[in-house]
Amino acid sequence: MTVKLSSSILAKLPPEVAGPKYDRAALKAGIVHFGVGNFHRSHQAVYLDELFNAGLGHDWALVGAGVFDGEKVGRGKLQEQDWLTTVVEQDSGHMSARVTGAMIDFLMPGDAAAIIERLADPAIKIVSLTITEGGYFIDPASGVFNPTHPDIVADAQPGATPKTVFGIILAGLLRRRDDGIVPFTIMSCDNIPHNGHVTADGVIGLARLIDEKLATWVSENVAFPNGMVDRITPATTDRERGILSSEFGLDDNWPVFCEPFRQWVLEDHFTDGRPALEKVGVQFVSDVAPYELMKIRILNGGHATIAYPAGLMDIHFVHEAMQEPLVRGFLDRLEHDEIIPTVPPVPDTVLEDYYQLIEHRFSNPKIGDTIRRLCLDGSNRQPKFIIPTIAERLKAGKGVAGLALESALWCRYCFGTTDSGAVIEPNDPSWDRLQTTARAAKAAPAAWLAMEDIYGEVGRSTLFVEAFAKALKALWADGARTTLTRYLAGNL
Known part of the structure; x- marks a missing residue:
């Protein structure tokens, strides 16, 4: 016997499911959030739910927003259950479920007028974003905003109805400026x-x-605090819905499954106040950069390290990749030889302890994170998580054999077949371009590094070009398993 999630059953949730301890009807909106996906609902929304459960910050409730038609599907699923979300934490020997109620509304994605109207409301003091790496209109190689992007150019036209997140946010700011x-x-x-x-x-x-x-x-007037966020949160499938229903007796259209670990380090720089999130574990600091660099290089770079060899080996889940000695060995050696040495000291943190934590988290057999998710959107992720590390190693005159192999594995993956010959379905917004380039690179490896917008100066480094070509040729000649074996033996 299961119950369907909605406000009407909050007082009679299944016994092992925790629920909000506050009156949701008394909450008031204080935050508009663009990008209501799984990560947001496992992270920011959970912190706010805990704050509300502590009897604090009830005027900081969330209102969802979005700009794409595709976001209407998620909105519809949440609307059916009164904007509630079940968050399930899983690790070896541990599984818990809680219903969170921090969201009280979700504006129709793409309805610019309604969203701008809400942004103009004085009660809204924060606009937050989880719009993925590709949503910021930045040039991948330089990391600089691209003002020539067609969507940005369209939003800049006189009298245009904004269609981008930035255009809508700017229209809201303009209204507030004009209204004082x-x-x-x-x-x-x-x-x-x-x-x-x-x-x-x-x-x-x-x-x-x-x-x-x-x-x-x-x-001069708007605050843009830097922040580091972290929680492994895979996509929701029927698998997760089935587990929630069978294990907890609760039906949720769009539950979130995630690891128990979470972290949020945030600069204490706000225009008009903020919720007291330090009461629920958020670290407020004057400079996020050390934490951010540690996480992006060791964790996100680590994800990229295991993703592509595992993808070529037809491995489905991340924890299964960590059970493969070649993949785990590649991660361990590349992290210790080339990645971690580029990470400066972090306050109150031992980098080796942090790496061991990352390795444990990647190995979580319950989370159900997929290799395909880690392989997704390499054209946006590689320039942020891998290529800056390569650039720093090259600048210091250090070796890049492992990082060159990681890049070669990405290139080989984008060819579109695994080592067994299985077809890899498109897995990047620029898949056609990447696949065409990867096919050219099979005979001429430098073609891959000639993607200037992705590799920049790194792609012109003789040392890196040679190391990349050697690795890619080995992958084509011998496959991922043999190439990794040679790398781990010091023979690549």
């Missing part, structure tokens, strides 16, 4: 280096195309 209302803080919760600065570049860059005075006003 304190501007909201814009808080990125995406895994991007210097995410606050990147967001500022996007909003101010668009403003500059419209009106230089507006750009100056935004620069």
